[in-house]
Amino acid sequence: MSGNEKRAFDRPVFERPKSLVDVKTHFCPGCHHGIAHRIVAEAIDHFDLREKTVGVACVGCSVFLYDYIDVDVVEAPHGRAPAVATGVKRALPDRFVFTYQGDGDLAAIGTSEIIHAANRGENITVIFINNTTYGMTGGQMAPTTMLGQRTSTTPYGREFSTAGYPIKMAELLAQLEGVAFSARVATSSPAQIRKAKEAVRTAFDMQIRRMGLSVVEFLSTCPTNWGMKPNDARKRVLGEMIDFFPLGTFKERKQADFV
Amino acid sequence: MSDMANVDVQREFVKGNEAICHGAIAAGCRHYFGYPITPQNDIPEYMAAHMGPLGGVFLQAESEVATINMLLGTAATGKRVMTSSSGPGISLMQEGISYMAGSELPAVIVNISRSGPGLGGIAPSQGDYFQAVKGGGHGGCRIPVLAPHSVQEMYELTMLAFDIADRYRTPVMILGDAIIGQMKEPYTPAPSKYPPPAPKSWATVGCAGRSRQHVKSLFLKDDDIERHNWKLDEKIHAIEAAETRAESYRLDDARIVLVAFGTAARVCKTVIQWARKEGIPVGMIRPITLFPFPKQLVHEAAGKADVVVVIEMNTGQMVEDVRIATSHHEKIRFIGKPCAMPTPDDLLADIRRIAGELS
Numbered sequence: 001m002s003g004n005e006k007r008a009f010d011r012p013v014f015e016r017p018k019s020l021v022d023v024k025t026h027f028c029p030g031c032h033h034g035i036a037h038r039i040v041a042e043a044i045d046h047f048d049l050r051e052k053t054v055g056v057a058c059v060g061c062s063v064f065l066y067d068y069i070d071v072d073v074v075e076a077p078h079g080r081a082p083a084v085a086t087g088v089k090r091a092l093p094d095r096f097v098f099t100y101q102g103d104g105d106l107a108a109i110g111t112s113e114i115i116h117a118a119n120r121g122e123n124i125t126v127i128f129i130n131n132t133t134y135g136m137t138g139g140q141m142a143p144t145t146m147l148g149q150r151t152s153t154t155p156y157g158r159e160f161s162t163a164g165y166p167i168k169m170a171e172l173l174a175q176l177e178g179v180a181f182s183a184r185v186a187t188s189s190p191a192q193i194r195k196a197k198e199a200v201r202t203a204f205d206m207q208i209r210r211m212g213l214s215v216v217e218f219l220s221t222c223p224t225n226w227g228m229k230p231n232d233a234r235k236r237v238l239g240e241m242i243d244f245f246p247l248g249t250f251k252e253r254k255q256a257d258f259v
Numbered sequence: 260m261s262d263m264a265n266v267d268v269q270r271e272f273v274k275g276n277e278a279i280c281h282g283a284i285a286a287g288c289r290h291y292f293g294y295p296i297t298p299q300n301d302i303p304e305y306m307a308a309h310m311g312p313l314g315g316v317f318l319q320a321e322s323e324v325a326t327i328n329m330l331l332g333t334a335a336t337g338k339r340v341m342t343s344s345s346g347p348g349i350s351l352m353q354e355g356i357s358y359m360a361g362s363e364l365p366a367v368i369v370n371i372s373r374s375g376p377g378l379g380g381i382a383p384s385q386g387d388y389f390q391a392v393k394g395g396g397h398g399g400c401r402i403p404v405l406a407p408h409s410v411q412e413m414y415e416l417t418m419l420a421f422d423i424a425d426r427y428r429t430p431v432m433i434l435g436d437a438i439i440g441q442m443k444e445p446y447t448p449a450p451s452k453y454p455p456p457a458p459k460s461w462a463t464v465g466c467a468g469r470s471r472q473h474v475k476s477l478f479l480k481d482d483d484i485e486r487h488n489w490k491l492d493e494k495i496h497a498i499e500a501a502e503t504r505a506e507s508y509r510l511d512d513a514r515i516v517l518v519a520f521g522t523a524a525r526v527c528k529t530v531i532q533w534a535r536k537e538g539i540p541v542g543m544i545r546p547i548t549l550f551p552f553p554k555q556l557v558h559e560a561a562g563k564a565d566v567v568v569v570i571e572m573n574t575g576q577m578v579e580d581v582r583i584a585t586s587h588h589e590k591i592r593f594i595g596k597p598c599a600m601p602t603p604d605d606l607l608a609d610i611r612r613i614a615g616e617l618s
Contacts, residue, residue: 051467056332057475066473070568072463074335075475077358080328083320087340088463090316091290095465113328116321 017041019050019070026064030223030230033061035187036129036196037068040100043200044071047208053096054088056081057060058105061135065100079110082117092259100126104134107143107167121178125203128169128215131222132241135203139225143167146244151225166244170217174250179218180212186219188237192247202252211256212234219245260520270447275413276343276440277299279369279433280309281448282417283341287455288367289315290327290340293320294348297381298437299371302343317533323348324427327355327368334364335474337462339455343369345437346387347378349395350565356430357396358419359474365424365459369433371440374598382598383437385521388576391434392550399488401495403502404432404549407439411446416547422453427498428461438522438600450606472550498551505553506545507560509535513519513542516564518557518581521601523570530606539614549577554584565609565617570594570601570612 022042027033044050053071054100057063059078066073076084081099089097106114106128117124133151134140140153144166148157158166174182181203185196190256196218203214220243221233280302283291291306303319316333320326326342333340344352349370359366363542370391374384391404403423404418408505413435420431463474478484506524509531510516519527525543534541544560546553561567561581567590569578578593585591594609595602 052465054336054465056465063477066471066475070471072466072467072471073473073475074332074463075358075362075473075477076328076331077354080331080355083325083328084335086318086325086335087290087292087329087334089332090318090329091333091336091338091340092464112321113325116325170508179504 017045019044021068021070023067026067027061028224030221030233032187032218032220033129035193036127036218036220036229037065039193039197039200040098040127041069042197043204044069044217045090046201047204049096049204052094053098054092056085056088056097056099058099058101058110060102060105060137062100062102062105062129079105079108080113082113082122082124082126086117086120086122089122089124093123096204098127100127101129102135103128103130103142103144105130107169115176118173118176118213118215119178121180123207123210124213125207126213126215127200128217129220130169130217130245131220131223132166133222135222135225139222146240168245170215171250173215178212179215179251180206180253181214181249182251184219184245184247186237186242186247188219188234195247199249206253209256211253219247270445272443272445273410274301275407275410275435275440277305278410278413278446279343279417280305282414283421283506284309285448285451286339286421286453288339288341288421289313289449290333290338291316291342292318292320292326292340293342294326294344296322296345296348298373299343299345299369301440302369302371303400310554323351324354324499327359330366331355331359331362331364334359334366335362335463337459337464339425341367341369345371345373346375349387349390357398358399358403358476360396360400360402361385361398362474363428364387364429364474365428367420367424367433368430371435371437373433374435379516380598381437383522383571383572383600384598385436385523386597387434387577387617388549388571388573389447391432392552392580395432400491402430402432403551403552405496406434406549408521408524408545408546409446410442410444413439414446414448418451418453420522423498423502427455427494429498430495434504436520436522464471468566480566490590497503500569502548503551503553504547505556506547507556508543508545510542510544510560512540513526513560514565514617515539515610516560516567517541517570518546518577518578519570520549523572526601526603526606529603530610533603533607534610534614538554539609539610539611546577552580552584557581559584561585561590564590566590566592566613568592568594568613570606571573572600573597
């Protein structure tokens with residue numbers, strides 16, 4: 001074995017990111033929170049931010065962020081993570097600050113907080129997990145619930161005439177001047193995961209370069225509340241969800257408005 | 260003479276709302292978040308002008324809901340932080356106040372209250388007493404509440420509020436009203452006796468040099484949340500033991516004891532002076548901390564007095580705490596005016612009548 005071959009052999013091809021805590025997951029089988037956590041942890045490692053990061057956890061399953069990512073975390077009331085993150089970032093402008101929010105949190109009760117933090121161009125990064133339902137509370141309708149989707153509060157399927165349409169946050173936020181980066185990604189295939197990693201890295205980079213608010217919407221799963229097997233839930237994302245919530249980058253700022 | 264001249268040089272003539280800002284700045288507060296509401300707009304306006312030049316942060320939030328959560332975020336970094344609002348705005352902040360109490364985060368929340376309920380009016384009132392002292396949020400949380408009755412106290416109690424907040428890791432409320440906020444009078448600024456504390460080891464500022472830590476109020480396991488609640492309860496008892504404050508005003512020989520706070524207490528002082536000239540032995544207990552309530556003082560004074568008269572700018576709220584504080588219930592009376600200041604003339608007539616009944 002030549003020296004080069006040996007080095008290649010020793011080089012790890014897969015390992016736990018430094019910023020991911022070595023614990024067993026408590027999330028339901030087939031839930032994609034774990035994948036999103038890993039992607040966030042990898043980005044923290046990539047930019048060497050672990051010691052200068054303050055995460056903001058929200059309410060719902062995503063609150064358990066602090067059990068998995070090895071950084072300081074503040075817990076926010078339901079929907080208020082962007083306001084909490086604003087307080088953290090304004091007090092500590094040189095720290096890296098991100099929120100990790102579900103769809104009920106960010107797109108329903110917290111709509112005001114995300115819109116205004118985005119519009120102010122708060123220099124924070126928002127990781128938005130969209131699984132079209134309220135997971136921890138038992139599968140009620142979310143603002144992102146698809147038309148026709150049955151939930152415990154849309155037992156006959158969501159109808160636009162009474163419950164309105166699913167809300168497309170990544171597109172909506174991209175309209176705002178203060179937003180530097182807005183993208184939607186999925187984690188239902190290896191190719192999508194690679195793109196999700198790129199999007200999260202870009203979002204982090206935006207904050208590091210003080211470009212404004214960056215947001216990455218993850219299409220995720222909730223097999224338990226969808227009443228699906230994990231693989232069927234994954235397929236629902238690939239088919240039904242992506243049809244309505246297209247993947248891609250909706251805004252990417254090239255130059256800061258101010259420094 | 261020279262001493263007096265010195266004092267005059269130092270004195271300033273400002274509004275109560277402005278004195279709060281001076282107190283906050285003297286206490287080292289450099290972070291302010293707020294949302295406009297009458298009658299406290301002097302505070303955000305003053306902070307907007309002064310935080311930036313002092314190297315601090317002023318931000319007008321999109322709502323009171325966002326405001327209190329910006330406080331939560333900044334408090335979690337260990338910085339001294341303040342907001343101010345009035346009744347309806349404080350209602351919107353209650354969620355965040357409970358979270359901050361649960362997360363043990365220090366901050367100062369000023370309520371320059373107006374008349375309610377609902378949108379009510381902008382007239383001065385003490386109608387937010389229950390809201391302030393009985394919790395200020397869900398889940399059984401309680402926070403210290405300070406009630407200034409002069410511009411001097413608006414300044415001094417703001418500095419004290421920051422100190423109590425940091426010492427016990429709790430939000431602290433200053434409860435004023437439209438009169439004390441809008442009124443101008445001379446006061447003497449003095450340096451804060453309570454310097455900002457050393458960096459707080461619990462603050463979430465990034466985990467350099469230590470393991471990660473969390474600021475949170477969620478304790479899902481039964482044992483954990485029970486333990487946490489008892490810990491918060493112990494803290495409240497410690498605050499009761501060490502921070503209960505009240506002013507005794509001509510109380511020693513008083514047969515008629517008034518109990519009043521804030522602006523109402525100010526009016527009472529005038530009435531007491533007038534009544535004393537007529538030989539009526541009247542004095543006052545003025546709670547400075549509405550929570551913790553000065554129970555012991557009220558109970559002792561009620562025991563010695565013939566009558567205890569609770570005077571409030573509401574329809575009767577603190578009178579319930581006076582009843583709880585003492586077993587002398589038969590002596591307690593209430594005089595209230597929900598949406599205005601009681602006039603000294605009207606109050607004096609009441610005191611004369613009560614004195615007449617006693618003789």
